[in-house]
Amino acid sequence: MKFHTKYLWVHTKNIHDYINITRDVEEAMLESGIKEGMILVSAMHITAGIYVNDAESGLIHDIEQWLEQVAPYNINYKHHQTGETNGDAHLKSLVIGHEIIVPVTNGRLDFGTWQQIYYAEFDGQRDKRILIKVMGE
Amino acid sequence: MKFHTKYLWVHTKNIHDYINITRDVEEAMLESGIKEGMILVSAMHITAGIYVNDAESGLIHDIEQWLEQVAPYNINYKHHQTGETNGDAHLKSLVIGHEIIVPVTNGRLDFGTWQQIYYAEFDGQRDKRILIKVMGE
């Protein structure tokens, strides 16, 4: 059993951002040398998410608008009594989820045609980390 | 460490559908021969989901109605400028999630009494694939 752990740093220009990290995950898999197994991809922060969906700019725009409706920015969150203003970013993270598992079969990411891995930033303009942990043989 | 990967094809009559695939996952586990480990069950499409919940028809009806409120069909999604009309199916997939992990202990799915595995189709009437990857010993 082989394990290979890698940390990806991101620092977005905008407060919200959506970054395709599929190639980074693939690269980690190649470095590990595993042919069968899985990869945990997990945001190490509580105001960001990881999801799998389409690399289509219109859809990413729709996701952004939709998340703002489902988990809106609101100055009145109780969390803000700590001095923060990012309550909505926590809720958006809970909708999207903070982690995914990628299957590896025959030395490749075992994905369907349109599946791409995205890091969703909801409280950016600062250093954030993503964990990529490859496990297999 | 054993790995056993299986692909399940589905083709639903309706655009939306909810299919109980618990037995298929159990079957894949039995084929693999593992007694300890876990099973990744993952939709290979970006307009479908996998979730664990109750096999009760009333509840499934409630889930369908509720998802339509949370992530409604809307002709005006930007994604539709690509010629698609399934923007809502992508959002529904993000709410439900596209994958789950099933624990295996003592040669059985280590589930509570009411836990059942469902494939949720949000853009059906075409061939779709589900990956079942068993990993363990």
Add this chain to the structure above:
Amino acid sequence: MKFHTKYLWVHTKNIHDYINITRDVEEAMLESGIKEGMILVSAMHITAGIYVNDAESGLIHDIEQWLEQVAPYNINYKHHQTGETNGDAHLKSLVIGHEIIVPVTNGRLDFGTWQQIYYAEFDGQRDKRILIKVMGE
């Protein structure tokens, strides 16, 4: 490859509750003796969830209020024709998700500074179980 499976019982005083189980998960990891691997933490019920976020009481209050908006209590769910009244608890579980994977690296939970593991109860005042399954070397 080592496997260590543990069941945590909870019985909350209130119908809704949020319990920090990070130490229980850490304890299970220490018992297992693994230094590299992952831990599946999964609610064994369909009216509860597991999520990773901040251990801040204001935020937990916000999550509770927000979930009530996204997946509200409603006496008219079809599921209630079975005699239940907990339809909303099933939907809340689907929003939050019922399981997470925790990475283990160098003998510790490989988490960011603020990541904490929570059990979210949406239909309490009865015995419930959480599965903690440690897998690794």
